[in-house]
Amino acid sequence: MTVTPEHLTVLASRAEALTAEVLALCDSAPGPAQEPEPEHLAVARQAADSLAGGAEGLRRAAAELVRLQARPCGLSWGVCPEHGNTLSSSGGVSTCRVCRRDWSHDRLGQPCQEPVTWKVIDRAGTETRMCDGHVLGARAVAAGATFVRVPDEGVVRA
Numbered sequence: 001m002t003v004t005p006e007h008l009t010v011l012a013s014r015a016e017a018l019t020a021e022v023l024a025l026c027d028s029a030p031g032p033a034q035e036p037e038p039e040h041l042a043v044a045r046q047a048a049d050s051l052a053g054g055a056e057g058l059r060r061a062a063a064e065l066v067r068l069q070a071r072p073c074g075l076s077w078g079v080c081p082e083h084g085n086t087l088s089s090s091g092g093v094s095t096c097r098v099c100r101r102d103w104s105h106d107r108l109g110q111p112c113q114e115p116v117t118w119k120v121i122d123r124a125g126t127e128t129r130m131c132d133g134h135v136l137g138a139r140a141v142a143a144g145a146t147f148v149r150v151p152d153e154g155v156v157r158a
């Protein structure tokens with residue numbers, strides 16, 4: 001079965017609902033509130049905490065999957081995700097000249113796999129989608145282009 005962000009989100013919602021049910025049950029215990037709380041209720045509340053943590057983890061997993069499924073940038077050369085066109089490749093290893101991060105393959109020579117985060121529209125109206133790293137290089141050369149953050153679509157003018 002292919003795991004989708006929706007599956008993870010549904011499970012997270014169920015964990016949240018279960019958390020709320022456990023807390024409601026604890027609060028519904030009859031009689032005057034006791035200090036300290038009876039052991040079984042304290043343990044149940046801890047369990048609710050763990051369930052809440054589990055729900056949070058599932059939400060994070062869903063977000064991570066969304067990120068992974070984002071369409072890759074696909075420009076025909078690789079970049080450093082933080083510094084852009086700063087890679088040099090030799091002997092099958094690519095290294096960023098700025099941060100010295102390296103990749104044990106010819107990243108520079110392969111299509112970019114970073115997620116698309118920007119839409120760049122040049123003065124002629126041609127639209128190109130690209131990642132954070134590639135947009136750095138594009139900003140340097142594309143005078144008059146419009147940069148739009150994807151997917152929140154906030155417009156930044158060059």
Ligand SMILES: [Zn+2]
Pocket residue numbers: 080081082083084086096097098099100101
């Ligand atoms: Zn770098």
Ligand SMILES: [Zn+2]
Pocket residue numbers: 073074075079112113114130131132133134
């Ligand atoms: Zn890219």
